[in-house]
Amino acid sequence: MKLGLSMRYIGYHAAAWRHPEADPAAASKFSHFLRVARTAEAAKFDMVFLADGIGLRGKDEPVGSLCRSAQNAELEPLTLLSALAPMTERIGLVATASTTYNEPFHIARKWASLDQISGGRAGWNIVTSWSDAEARNFNRDAHLGYDERYARAAEFVEVVTGLWDSWEPDAFPHDKQSGIFFDPAKLHPLDHVGTHFKVRGPLTVARTPQGRPILVQAGASAQGLAIAAAHADLVYAMPQDLAAGQAYYRELKGLAEQAGRRPDDLLILPGFTPFVGRTEQEARDKFDQLNELIDPLLGLSYLYGQMGDLSGYPVDGPVPEPNDPQMRSMARGLVEIARRDNLTLRQLYLRIAAGFGGRLAIGSASQIADEMEEWMEAGAADGFNICPAVLPVGLDDFATLVIPELQRRGRFRTEYEGTTLRANLGLRTPVNRYAG
Ligand SMILES: Cc1cc2nc3c(=O)[nH]c(=O)nc-3n(C[C@H](O)[C@H](O)[C@H](O)COP(=O)(O)O)c2cc1C
Structure with a gap:
């Protein structure tokens, strides 16, 4: 079972910041995220994951509601993960970035750098954004239409992966004797000319420890699925129940095969919010108490x-x-x-x-573990992106109660398998298109 920890804000619940143990200012504090990432690493999570938006999406509807929400001020994900990189050792670092409001060269360069800095633990969650609030921060009045947004995203990902192949793995002889620093035959400009982008390349970052950062996709439309099937190493999904999860899993693995990939080249992790207690009643009480604070x-x-x-x-x-x-x-x-x-x-x-979009599970550790096992057995998940209601307490509960239960059942690792995110996810190293 693969596990991600989605660690945005102080947790996903609308009233998280009012929880008696929560620090309302935590979403702007590095110390908060360091505490969360280190707890997740001690629990052997595959990765921490940061969703993102690049504008204040919430509206003051009804009037007086917006100022009651904590989900309005946060840290920029890549900056935060770059700071976490040297403070952690094994856990993957996955940040979201929009294909609508970036240039491919920026993303290729920054994520390749994070992969170098972290020793092979970087991932990019590819999203297209959706709100007018974001458009207004980037020279537009309204968001791009759906088809244009996704056409741009598909070409964007082609360019980024192309740039990541600029340098073959052994492009640098670093030969002090002869004075040859790199082998020019192993450096490849991209020369991309397409509908949305014209990018010559090559990238100015060497091939990275993972070959290239892990690609994550989150989106459920046909266009979103096509990008995921062709490129994603990992997909973050939001099925509400087991049947929807199974249907999504079957469809996406089938599309990946049609795109010439093996089904296990692509891992599917549904979002999952656990409320765990030592008993089912304790978990329900925690859930009810938090809801009363909305x-x-x-x-x-x-x-x-x-x-x-x-x-x-x-x-x-x-x-x-x-x-x-x-x-x-x-x-x-x-x-x-x-x-x-x-x-x-x-x-x-x-x-x-109280549902935050993802699947909500309330119960004792063994009930939560039962449900997670059921999803794995039923062919609906390769693991989960855990979205705690409140951080860090929701993570602490999961790490101390559910993780040991999953380990006892032989479902989850007790030690990291490798040093890179790719190795821990059990994914193959991509072949450089020129060296292949
Ligand atoms: C599970 C999930 C997580 C997402 N996370 C983000 C995010 O962090 N930031 C963002 O801008 N969009 C996010 N999106 C939105 C997608 O990028 C996309 O704009 C939206 O889902 C509409 O496309 P679709 O119809 O293909 O799903 C997410 C979507 C899903 C399904």
């Missing part, structure tokens, strides 16, 4: 996109029928859930605000 205005912001402004209604009353006809169709699913399960407005937003 300010109703912030909770209602999770419903705003589909249902509009509900801040005038009592949160412990029934879910109102949306009266704007446009809202009605978007809100239908939510209203149906509320009627079916007899939910109050508060109970309805908790269904979303």
Whole structure:
């Protein structure tokens, strides 16, 4: 079982920063992330993972909700991982960067450098971004359309991987006697001319310890899957239940084979948020206590996109029928859930605000381990990207309770297999296209 730790902010829960043991300022502190990364490394996680956005995506809807969210100020991921690199030894360092608001040469150069600095532990999570808030920070008023965004992303990844092959592994004889520093036959400009990019190359960073950094992809559309099938070493997915996880896993492994790869060249890690206690009741209590800390205005912001402004209604009353006809169709699913399960407005937003998008598992260590094993056995996962609700306490619980249980069952390593992220993930070293 491969395990990533998604360590954005103070954890993924809307009220994480109000948890009695959380430091509300932690998302801007290096010491917080160092503590988290070292705990994850001691627990033998394959990697720490940083999701990212390059603008303030949250909106103040309803008015007064935005200032109640901690998910608005953070550190830039590559800078943070570069600082963590010399303070850690074995754990992989994966940062997200957008293909929409970067140039391929920048990404190729920076991630190759992180791979060198960390001794082969770098990974790039390829995303296309989606919000107008981000567009407005990069000379645009609105985000690029879907097809253009993905066409650019596909070409972007071709250019980056091309640049990473600039230098063959043995390009540097460093021959002090003859004065030959590098072998010019083993240096390859890219000479790329495409629709979106014109990049001559070569890259000014030597071939890296992993051959090239690990490529991670997160996106679920046909275009996203095509990029993943062709290039990704690892995919971060968000299936909500086992059946969806199995379908996604089957489809993506099939697409990878069609792209000429072996199914195990590509690892699929669903997002997974565990609430673990020494008993199931203790885990439920932790979950309930945290949910009580979600300010109703912030909770209602999770419903705003589909249902509009509900801040005038009592949160412990029934879910109102949306009266704007446009809202009605978007809100239908939510209203149906509320009627079916007899939910109050508060109970309805908790269904979303407490779930963070990924699979939520609440229980004792053995119940959590059972569920993780079930997903592996059923062909829905090669491992998980663990997204703790609160950091570091959620990680501490997982590391002290669930990891030993997984190790007892022979499901998870007790020592790192190698020194690079690629070796620990059990992935093959890529062949340089020129040397091959
Ligand atoms: C599991 C998952 C994680 C993602 N993480 C990020 C992220 O950290 N930053 C970002 O800008 N987009 C992120 N995305 C969004 C994708 O880049 C993409 O814009 C979005 O999913 C829409 O594309 P799709 O229809 O192919 O999924 C993520 C998507 C998924 C499914």
